[in-house]
Amino acid sequence: MKNTFPLFMLPIAAITSPAYGIQYMNVEQAQHALFPQAQSFAENFIELNDDMRDRIEEMSDVRQRWKKQEVWKAMDGNTLLGWFIVDKVIGKHEFITYATAISPQGDVIGIEIMDYRETYGGEVSQKTWRDQFVGSTIESQLKLNRDIQNISGATLSCRNITNGVKRLLALHQLVLKHAQ
DSSP states (O other): OOOOOOGGGHHHHHHTOOOOOEEOOOHHHHHHHHOTTOSEEEEOOEEOOHHHHHHHHHHHSSOOOOSEEEEEEEEETTEEEEEEEEEEEEOSSSEEEEEEEEOTTSOEEEEEEEEEOOSSOGGGGSHHHHGGGTTOOTTOOOOBTTTBOOOTTOHHHHHHHHHHHHHHHHHHHHTGGGOO
C-alpha cells in the first residue's frame, strides 16, 4: 500500500504547524532565582483603576494594559527584600512572560524570562542581555539601542521587555514604594 498524504489534508497541515515556545521557569523558580535569600513571598496582587493606569503610562510612556498586576513581597523574616513582579509583553506575535525584581528603593535587582513563545529572539533570556537592567530606576532612560542593546532578529522582544521594565518601575514609584 502506497503511503500518501490525502490532498484534502494539505490546507489543514499548513494551518496546524507546531507552535514554538520554551518555559524557562515557573513563578516559584523565578522568585528564588531573583531573591535567593528570601524566606517567603507574600502575594500582593494590585488592582489598577483607570487613573492609576493613566499615571503609569504618563510616568513611563508605556501603556499599562492589565488591570491586575501580579506582585509578591520578597521577605527575609520581617525584612522586605523587594518586589517580585510577573508581567507579560508581546514579542513579535506571542506573549513573553518575564519577572522583574525591584528593591524597596526602586532599583531593578534583576529580570528573568519565564516563558518565551517566539521562534526567534530567545537570546533575550541570556544573562548578559538581562543584566543590562540591573540598577535601573524610574529616572533611567532605558532606551533601546542606547541604554539597552538590541539583539538582531529580536528587536520587538527587546523593545517590549525594555518598555515593560520601564512600566514596572513606574508601578513601583506610584504604588509599591508606598505599600512597604
